[in-house]
Amino acid sequence: MAEQPSYRLTVAEVVTESAGACSLVFEPAPVRYLPGQFLTLRVPSDRCGSVARCYSLCSSPHVDDRLRITVKRTEGGYASNWICDNVRAGSVIEVLGPAGVFRPHSLDGNLLFLAGGSGITPVLSILKSALAVGSGRLVLVYANRDEHSVIFAGGLRALAEAHPERLVVLHWLESVQGLPNVAGLRAMAAPFATAEALICGPKPFIAAARSALAGLRVPRERTHVERFVSLGSNPFEPVATPAGDTATSTVDVVLDGSSHSLSWPAHTRLLDLLLAGGLPAPYSCREGACGACACRLVSGEVKMANNEVLEQEDLQDGIILACQSFPVTDRVEISYE
Numbered sequence: 001m002a003e004q005p006s007y008r009l010t011v012a013e014v015v016t017e018s019a020g021a022c023s024l025v026f027e028p029a030p031v032r033y034l035p036g037q038f039l040t041l042r043v044p045s046d047r048c049g050s051v052a053r054c055y056s057l058c059s060s061p062h063v064d065d066r067l068r069i070t071v072k073r074t075e076g077g078y079a080s081n082w083i084c085d086n087v088r089a090g091s092v093i094e095v096l097g098p099a100g101v102f103r104p105h106s107l108d109g110n111l112l113f114l115a116g117g118s119g120i121t122p123v124l125s126i127l128k129s130a131l132a133v134g135s136g137r138l139v140l141v142y143a144n145r146d147e148h149s150v151i152f153a154g155g156l157r158a159l160a161e162a163h164p165e166r167l168v169v170l171h172w173l174e175s176v177q178g179l180p181n182v183a184g185l186r187a188m189a190a191p192f193a194t195a196e197a198l199i200c201g202p203k204p205f206i207a208a209a210r211s212a213l214a215g216l217r218v219p220r221e222r223t224h225v226e227r228f229v230s231l232g233s234n235p236f237e238p239v240a241t242p243a244g245d246t247a248t249s250t251v252d253v254v255l256d257g258s259s260h261s262l263s264w265p266a267h268t269r270l271l272d273l274l275l276a277g278g279l280p281a282p283y284s285c286r287e288g289a290c291g292a293c294a295c296r297l298v299s300g301e302v303k304m305a306n307n308e309v310l311e312q313e314d315l316q317d318g319i320i321l322a323c324q325s326f327p328v329t330d331r332v333e334i335s336y337e
Contacts, residue, residue, distance in 0.1 A: 006042075006236065007031055011091040012066065017151045021072040021118060022084050023058065024093070028066055033098035035060055035107070035129040036122040036198075036226070039069055040096040040284045042236050043079040052234045053079040054284060056121035056200075056226075057098065058152070060128035070151065072118035096235065099284040099292035102126075102226035104196045107134035112192045114209040116143040116180065116201025120151050122226055123200055131163055138163075139192045143172035143180045143205060180205055185212035193218055200226040220313055227289070227309065235286045249300075249327035254335040255279055264327045270302070270334070271322040281336070286323045293322040300332030 009026040016022050038056040045051050059068035071083045087093070102122050104111055107130045115123045120142060130138055144150045150171065160169045170188055172180055185208055189197075193216040199209045206225060213223055247263035253274065254260075262277050264270070271293050274281040284292035288306035297318045304324040322334075 007095050007097065008092050009067065009095055011087055011089055011093065013089050014087060017070060018153070019148055021070055021151050023068050023070045024083070024087060026067040026093075031067060031098065033057060033061055033067070034103060035062070035126040036102040037098040037100040037125075038122065038284070039067070039098060040231075040235060041069075041079070041083075042094040042234075043082055045078070048234075050234065050236065051079055052096075052231050052236055054231065054290065056100075056118075056125070058121045058124045060125050060132065062129045062132040064128075070118065070121045072151070094236070096284060097282075099282055099290070100226070101291055101294060102198070102200065102224055104130075104198060104224065106196075108136055109134075110136040110192070110195035111138050112189060112195040112197045113138070113140040113142075114185065114189065114197065114199045114201070114205075114212075115140065116205030116209075117145075117149070118151060119199075119201030119205070119226070119228075121200075123198060124152055124155070126198065127159070127167070131159065131166065137166055137168075137195070139168045139170070139195065141170045141172060141185065141188050143201065144174070146173055146175040180208050182208050182211045182215065185209055186215050189213065190216055196222045196224075198224045198226070202228070220311075231285050231287060231289075233286060235284060249330050249332060251300075251327065251332045251334060253279065253333075254337055255281060256336070264332065266327060268326070269305075269323055270320075270325040270327075274322065281322060283323055288321050288324040291321070294319050295322050296320070296335045296337075298333040298335050300330075301328040302326060302332060303328055 009029055011024050012027045013025045014022055038054045040052050040054050042050045055069040055071055058070045071080050073080050073084055113123045156169050160167050197213055197218055199206055248266045249264040251264045252261050271283050282292055284290050289308040291309040297320050302325040306324050
């Protein structure tokens with residue numbers, strides 16, 4: 001089965017960002033990405049050979065010449081602790097190509113960022129990109145446990161000082177203000193409610209931030225959410241087509257400007273079918289949790305085995321997850337454009 005291309009990246013340096021987080025800066029590599037995307041890393045394991053974990057890029061393709069991801073230790077987290085304890089300059093790490101759809105409609109508009117903890121990582125990538133090539137005003141509301149746990153504290157301060165008319169950074173510290181709550185976030189975001197909003201952080205923070213924006217009547221189409229993904233399977237391992245599966249449908253796919261027509265067996269997931277056919281369909285988690293494989297259902301009907309990322313409005317717009325989709329009708333038309 002043809003799989004998404006992977007890369008072997010060499011670590012140039014490891015940077016301590018806070019008491020519990022470090023960044024891996026990779027040597028220059030021909031990897032193209034968009035602000036806000038993430039990499040999926042293969043982390044070695046004595047028990048099962050390897051596990052896969054997703055970490056957001058904090059570097060900007062408009063500013064930085066080297067890829068950079070940030071890893072925050074989590075209690076009991078095998079991969080994050082292994083990376084922080086073992087990776088050094090010269091280490092080589094296998095990664096899947098950049099994925100993810102967390103980004104604003106335009107880098108030129110006014111943007112409101114609400115980030116909690118390590119949720120600052122993709123936000124920083126977008127923020128730096130907007131400062132470099134955009135023209136709008138940027139506001140960051142950043143929540144952390146205390147001043148010592150603020151990731152990129154120095155970098156954010158430097159950016160705010162360098163762009164005083166365009167960037168405002170507002171900190172929420174639990175040690176001072178308590179846990180982030182809807183009323184407090186709503187008050188901080190209220191002066192900037194007309195901006196396009198981007199939210200990233202732990203689940204409770206995302207829930208509070210979304211409720212705060214809903215209270216300000218920020219339209220859903222101007223709100224983007226990035227959720228942390230904890231993978232249960234390993235997307236680096238090939239997935240076999242079920243034995244004895246028979247073709248019952250035909251799928252027409254538009255991908256990278258080219259059209260393809262494939263026979264689609266009833267018990268084969270769309271993503272597996274496309275990869276087996278040699279098509280470079282995007283993906284990351286393969287579990288219906290990250291949205292990297294999202295595409296549009298143009299005609300026909302599919303059923304999804306799992307969906308943890310698409311909302312009802314997405315489904316009504318025809319967005320589906322290729323890694324979870326099976327054919328229902330005899331003919332299906334899909335577009336990645």
